[in-house]
Amino acid sequence: MGKGFFINKTVGIVGIVLAAGAIATIIALSVVYSQEKSKNNENEVKPTGAVTTPVPTTEPSNEPWDQWRLPQTLSPQTYNVTLWPRLQPDATGLYIFRGLSSVVFRCVEKTNLILIHSNKLNMTLQPTLTALGSKPAPIIESIVMHTKTQYMAIHLKDELTAGESYELYTEFVGELADDLGGFYRSEYYENGVKKVVATTQMQATDARKAFPCFDEPAMKAVFHITLYHDPATVALSNGEIALKVNITVDDTFVTRTTFAPTEVMSTYLLAFIVSDFGFIEQNIDKLQIRIFARQEAINAGQGEYALSVTGTILKFFEDYYNVPYPLPKSDQIALPDFNAGAMENWGLITYRETALLYDEEISSNGNKERIVTIIAHELAHQWFGNLVTIRWWNDLWLNEGFASYVEYLGADKAEPTWNIKDLIVLNDVHRVFAIDALASSHPLSSKEEEIQRPEQISEVFDTISYSKGASVLRMLSDFLTETVFTQGLQTYLDHFKFNNTVYTDLWEHLQRAVDSSTSTPPRSVQDIMDRWVLQMGFPVVTINTETGQITQEHFLLDPETKPDRPSEFNYEWFVPISWTKKEAAQPLYWLFDDNWVLANINVTGYYRVNYDNENWERLLNVLQTSRQSIPVINRAQIIDDAFNLAKAGIIETTLALRTTLFLASETEYMPWESALDNLDYFYLMFDRTEVYGPMQTYVGNKVEGLFDYFTRLTNWENLPPGHTDQYNQVNALRVACSTGLEACTTLVKTWFEQWMENPNVNPIKANLRSAVYCSAIAAGGEKEWNFAWEMFEKATVASEKDKLRAAMACATEPWLLNRYLKYTLDSNKIRKQDATSTIISIASNVVGQPLAWDFVRANWEYIFKQYGGGSFSFSNLINGITKRFSTEFELQQLIQFRDDNAHIGFGSGTLAIQQSIERTTANIKWVKKNQETVLEWFINPL
Template identity: 30%
Template sequence: MNAKIKPKHYDISLEPDLINATFSGQVKIYINVLQDTHSIVINSVELDVLSASIEQNNRVFSLTTKYDEENETAIFHCTQQINPGDGILKIAFSGILNDRLRGFYISRYKDRNGKDNKLASTQFEPTDARRAFPCFDEPNQKATFSLCATIEENHRAISNMPEQKQCKNNDGTKTIWFEKTPIMSTYVLALVVGQLNCIEKTADNGTLVRIWSTEGLESKGKYALDVAIKILQYLENYFGIKYPLPKLDHVAIPDFAAGAMENWGCITYREPALLFDPSNSSSATRQLVAEIIAHEMAHMWFGDLVTMRWWNDLWLNESFASWMGDKAINSIYPGWQKWTQFLVADTGHALRLDGLLNSHPIEQEVQNPNEIGQLFDAISYSKGASIIRMLENFLGENTFRKGINSYLNKFQHDNASTDDLWECLQAESGRPVKEIMGAWIKTTGYPYIGLEIDRAKDVHEILISQKRFIYEQSASTKDCNETWPIPINTIDSNGKTSMHLLKDQSQKITIPKITQTEWVKLNVEQAGFYRVLYQNEDLYLLNEAVKQKLLGAADRLGLISDSFAMVQARLTPASTFLTQCNAYINETSQPVWSELLHGLRYIQNLIYGKGYYDDFTKYSRHLLKQIQSEVGWETNSNDDHLTSLLRSQILLSAGQFEDLAVLEKAKSELQNSLAMGNQIPADLRRIIYVLAAKQGDQELYDIFWELHSKSNFQEEKVRLLSALTQFQDPGLIAKTLDMALTEKVRTHETISVIVQSCGTHNGRKLTWEFMKENWKELDRRYGEGGFGLMYMIQALSGFRNNAALKDIDEFFKSNCVPAAELTLLQTKETIKNNIDWIEYNKTDLSTWSYLTEMK
């Protein structure tokens, strides 16, 4: 932004006024002027600069201010020449505590007495520190920070560093000074102000760890505190670098745009991502809390200690935090089978997005806040994490770890690039890491592998080839000839393995000899970021291995995932996948069922209302029958974690596939609970609410809103909101959508209501009409970008006809979304693919019979 100026230190004073939703402040920025200049350009948006001056050599010069709203900067001009050397830039300013969950914002909530209350919080990533104070708001403009806050006497303030001192003022306020931070980027600075309490514990390494919440919710932080202590110990041990700050706060914020934010030493969270109530929280929430804490704590090293130079390398932050967080969780909770779950939550998610033509490379050039915000997606988080896992598998765990330690030690308290990481890993491993990983980072998409095995004889050599995997099968995509260096491993019927590196379009590889009736599987444990298209004979042998559980859960998951992807891309017909599902009828793995059910639900949405829809749902219920019987409805204190997740998943899916017995059971369980006052087990509560709502009337609808109003636990409110989106009556759907824009629903939960309403057959068109009618308010709240805007537009991907596609296209031509241009392109591409998929499969599914599959 300004090569003439380098910030060294900020002294910041902020005074938030929660009653009037405003704040005032002053900042002294100690700068190094690198060359003669008459002007200083600094980031500032939605701030009124009241005065500005620069001091050099004991002389003070006033500065005039000019705003550049498009580039989110203020330009300070000096009539005197500003000379090279040290200087102090002094700025007084004021701003608003906005309600858009960015910058310095206000969060409203009801306290434990049911009274309205407020707190103020910051959310600066990626480019919103400039909304709280004028600053050089770029990740490579690192500096140290000294912050003080003047707040009401009955409030508390939390920031990155411990409190240094405080004093009471004569006007009912107090001023708190915090210790000076290490050198860091502006986007990880934090301040939270309000009526907050905490629980705390000192870790073995001497770090004070605290869990903060609004008053009355402190006890729900006990689980998070225990998890955070364990993860801190694991991460310090893995990285070989002590956590750099004296304390680590985790703060639950009532209104919060994302899941959490990795402010150094002061991590902020959405309440259900941090607070856990053993009596009222589900197993899914138990896992979510641990996962998000692990992800954010990994950022304390990857992102905060070592920071990417510019946002094009965002993946260095997010991918490593995703991968490292899961590595920590897998060590602490091995029974959760986190790496198998990773294949669904991360690898599967990324493969699905990256199969679109309108995807983007992991390393993407970006210039402005709109472009930067769009990088926060499954490519930067999940594809990056998946290729890191692939690289670790290729280099070996110990070698990879040594390379990571070298990278962190070399660049701590500094900025780094992707090439810096590759060089450290290359030096440690002696392998051509930079050459291998270049294509994976800089190229959009990924390959699928075809293999040819001569089944007429015993073989020890097979021909493999690669081609880009794309959902759209058109003349323009058939000649795609990108190639990737692909680490390929194999396993066969005898458990023998081999490792290869495919560099060309095709090549022969040598494997342990297999007979005509023995199988071979590529991509062992799905460690590679690619798909595999098997010939029918090979797939038959592998399906037999699935039936006999001769393959591990990750490999069983990979087979069904790849097969469905080929169906989705119209490389094989839908009936191929449906037939293959029969091999999984004895499946007991929760992650495997997650992947299989994803495919079934995708087909269900696209064929709803078709003549073969009833056959499809009957077959789906048939597939679930055995596992449904095994998990049952009864929860048990001895259930392991994955069993609890599986039960919820299977029963909910059975209801979605219109299993009348399951629907009736959900309805009766809810009626008994309402009549007798007995509590529904937390793991069953959401599915019972949702399935009861699918059959519900106005009376039940009103009951759910009443329960929502009475609950002071956000997780329960979220469950009830999910159910309120599932009523079938159009009038009730419309009412829920209208309520989503009132104070009854938190700003970030409005997005969830829209997304879930749009995910139902009866609600999709109504939700789209609601979005169009209320676009002015939705754009005001979310139009500047972030997860909310992207999720809202992605929700339209379920449409499956040209009329809807045309309407969406025309609406957004008149109502541009510069902060979600790529998401809009992806959504329109997906709808087009839906239309083509229905046409491609209509004959196949019309002649397919569930009776044949059930034999």
């Protein structure tokens, strides 16, 4: 194998190497929240004797309160925040929280304006300003609430003095809503009793919904948190409990829990929770590790797996970063309602239940992998993201891409027999290629001015930031070597701890590590990586084995489209090339022979590879005759590259289809998964056409051997020995049943009928449940669906509920699917956190797709307002319901949907609308060009 950089557009291979203490009491407020909402319905709060300034009603001006970014005139230092969430509704049926907060800030530049974020909070007392220096504080002239930009603007009669510190005190009341953002409530039932949890999700811009604050990541401060709560509940926050006392406030007996001050940190990492959860714990080298969850889940042992791997992963990252874990505790908590998968709050990480809780009898191997990788992801953030934080959200990719890369390293340490690091190719590299090959993709890092509004910030929490970020950082680590990469990373973290950075700061420290090593890339780290970070997309590298020539070009699924963004680099990249040959003893830089050549070994590079026709034929032959001579990851790569090159019109579609011929004898997971992922596109395009029947026959013939293999190996009663073998067992069952293999359908129907006859004893193995449930419900009717719904409502393990919820979308009766769609608007039936994924599951069903599309169009305004324009789920929802679109009629419907709802907006799904239009346009062209050829090939595969 050789390694080097391809620098120009056309070269030959030459072997280049390449705050104050916590507040004591909270003032009892006599005004209920509903009255406050009515009283403060106007746009301002008028202090006694102040001159009021109304909110402007004209177009946005250049005034600072009309800008989305805070001015750099003030710098927060410490906060004292006291909150009292009410876990019972008031007389009007609302859940509220009351609070008071003081923030000490330093005046950096003289100003007569204090801008501080405040969203959906009603001030119940006139804010006060106190000077902490020798000069008195200016008098507050007026206070104006700017709802659009979410500021409380405090206008002063005189200017603040540069270099002096001041304290701003506020009292407020807010709604403890079920909107999954800021300080919100989560509800569940335990033993028939309704329980309420007060919890938080601050990222990216919702700390301002909990208390007035300077809500930007660079505005770091120390936080002193105090919570009032019922004595039967437990309060948690980022810091350890410093003091816990029972007192009486306003005739109410409560517990006041005061927490130790935090380290200097950003507002989006704050967390505070009140619940009656249980927990389990262990101490490792004086570090307290705790897992919190519903008491029923803790009693059932569902937190044990998370507890068993957390210490191992934490210690791994301490060594990897060469920085001790910076806090005295690590709490992790599973919440019944949580919009994201997990959130890396410093010292108090929050999770969906499915991302933290594992049941040995009910949860699958996939559930277990998800838990260990998400824990590793969030623990990685405790240093990279929390200790050292991006300056602004345009560099979010650095936070999330890095954690998405090293989560595989941390999980591998916890589960070393799984070979989990290989799965980044399927889960991230191949996944993001599909998005980054669109002309409407975007660079990893944008300019700060392009990411301003909350919905724009939410929009960058996408596949590009996570999966492309992970892919290019993995590539960087590979060509620099892991030793050099970690050396640079360690000095970066040590230099910038408790501070903020931009991505080029990491390049600088990696460059220092390169300079002190024997590694000599042809350009600086920044020169190389800016091309991957500042321009969208990626290259396809074409190797001509007859001439030894290599070329690169920007890979687009539809080559007739033009990128939305010009590139100063002209869409050229520095590409690290690695390759192997049949005759490994020969010099690797000579390609002028008759042996096959394979590039991008183990897919460490973020690019696709094309070859001359002769080399493609040689690779197809070796797959058929001696596939083991090609690494298993590259067998998956050959399939994925070929199918996508064919979609772009670079090679023939029949050549791509021929890469699946060897599957009849393949038993490894990665090639099978790659093939099924790519054939899924053919199903999306053709499952409403005459191609469907021959395609089903072909896929069924190929999977029959895999089904027989697992029948002999496990008899469907045992688990295969390997981690990915367990996944492939699921593939064998799922695909065999979906293509109508009688032995499979009989097996599935028997299991499901046995369960229906005895609901208390589920005979279906945990790993197989998703596939069995879907197949049985698809083959059944109302009886099977209603049974699944009953089991869904009774399930106490979140992963089991998820399997049933997805499987119910497999029904083939339209009326059942329409009823299910209506359930998604009722949070008593389908939790808000699960609504969009349920709609997407229904849209994935060929019967359900038009129903889901009609449903979303009819209810868009309600969905958008109910779930919030900043929801991370909107891009997934739009992409999910339109991925099957492949006709002019569907394209026009999509464009009409965009235009009809422009006045409502699409929030974080704005870019997804454009991507869906582009993808539909490409689908139309592809189907028109390929349908007849594909039909003929499936009838007579060669």
